[in-house]
Amino acid sequence: MDRLEAVVQPYDWGSRYILAELQGRPTPSPGPEAELWIGAHPGAPAILEREEGLTTLQRVIAGDPEGELGRGCQERFGGRLPFLLKVLAVEKALSIQVHPDREQAQEGYTREEAAGLPLRDPHRNYKDDWPKPEVVLALTEFEALAGFREPEEAARLLETLGVQGLDAVVDTLRSGSERAPLDALSQLLHWPAEHRPQLLADVEWRCGELADDPGVAAEDRATFRAAVRVARQHPGDVGLVAALLLRHVTLRPGEGLFMGAGGLHCYLQGTGVELLANSDNVVRAGLTGKHIDVDELLRLVDPTVQVPRLHLVEVAPGVAHLETPAPEFDLLRCTVEGRCPLPEDNGPRLLLCLDGQVVVSDAAGQELELGRGDSCYASAADTGLVLTGRGDVVVATSGR
Ligand SMILES: [Zn+2]
Structure with a gap:
């Protein structure tokens, strides 16, 4: 280790x-x-x-x-x-x-x-x-913001803004075409430069109004609040409007x-x-x-x-993981209170202590102390890892 x-x-x-x-x-x-x-x-x-x-x-x-x-x-x-x-x-x-x-x-x-x-x-x-x-x-x-809204849902949200210039995008979203979300995204990202300042000013203004409007659904208000923040952080960036096509999530x-x-x-x-x-x-x-490549992006984006x-799902006492389809990794979170053996693994691992103080030991008798913010690497040869102490540790493994 x-x-x-x-x-x-x-x-x-x-x-x-x-x-x-x-x-x-x-x-x-x-x-x-x-x-x-x-x-x-x-x-x-x-x-x-x-x-x-x-x-x-x-x-x-x-x-x-x-x-x-x-x-x-x-x-x-x-x-x-x-x-x-x-x-x-x-x-x-x-x-x-x-x-x-x-x-x-x-x-x-x-x-x-x-x-x-x-x-x-x-x-x-x-x-x-x-x-x-x-x-x-x-x-x-x-x-x-993660993944596209359903086209009708995105159309409804843009309509709520009542910004005239966006009518064409709303029509695209309602076209019924499979490519509707991509076409709408493309329309926004290719918005003529000379008309962008007006579009952005209108959208920001309306988002600001709707963010505080009690008549607007709480979920939409959260989206509009986020949009107002984004507009201030990235002035003049048409990405603001494109962002409204995406689902707003708070974990x-x-x-x-x-x-x-x-x-x-x-x-x-x-x-x-x-x-x-x-x-x-x-x-x-x-x-x-940083570098923007709209055409390459539109080629890669999959709106579905x-x-x-x-x-988090518990896989062993004190050890939980997030189940994903990625073959490259698996993320474990260990809540250590006393002794916490890690699931056997014959690959490399990275450990990061988020809080507390733990000792990582292996079958060969190696020991390493990790405090908050400390990280370590265990090779495939370091088997039988056990965490002891009290702390919150994340472990990256190559999974299956
Ligand atoms: Zn990313």
Whole structure:
């Protein structure tokens, strides 16, 4: 087992308190801190100490894939740690985005490599050839826009706004075509630049009015309130109107959300643990200063993707998980009170202590102490893991 030093990603939508507080650093942090990465992604691998000195988890795994990952995991995922564990500290809405499936990622990556786009080029959509399914476990109330509303439901919401320019979009939504949600999204994202300021001003104004209107259903008011916040966070961005096509969800702490390939989404605010396939492939449509590729996004988005709210299910005493269809990972949450053995696993694992103080021990007698914000890595060879003490720990595994 190895203690890890996780990497903070300073994206501008992050908080200056959440991650610093979790890791026991002074607050506010000098700048926004959005994500804590615990994993072996080449973009920001965790750091650990071996006899030879400081190294990264990526290098350690590359040095002995079968020993580190176990044969089963290595055969399934080709020598790559299949998952990446993160903590998200969302203060401002993230971009509206979609992730590719495995085939789309391979095709997109090959295409951009062939075009000679350097990996760090901001116009790059595909940073690797992996899919990026993701599951979020809310630690606070966690607000998101996730998956399309039914076309009639979206039409009704836009109609409620009573903004004249949107009539054409409402008609599209009611066209009865299978592509109606995509066509409506395309219409909004291709809105003529010269007419955008008026559209955005009208929509923001009406959202503000309706957010406080007791005659409006509570669910719609929550959507409009979110829209007003988004408008202030991302002025001039037509993504605001596109966001209204998506379902508004507020997770309670302990609830989860799974996002599969093709699901359009935008995380709005809150703190959560995220477990995802080990990829950084994001195609964006708006609400961001990063590269936007509307055509590529429209190619990837699948309006039929459902985004169910997930609940933790106990799999062993003190250990619960979020059931998802992703083959790359499984997220466990352990409530440790005394002694808590982890389910047997013959693959790699990442552990993060969210609260309290626990000791992780294995069958060989190794012991590692984890306090709040500490993380560690256990290879396939580290068997018989047991947590003792009192604390709240999340564990990422390669699942089945
Ligand atoms: Zn995402």
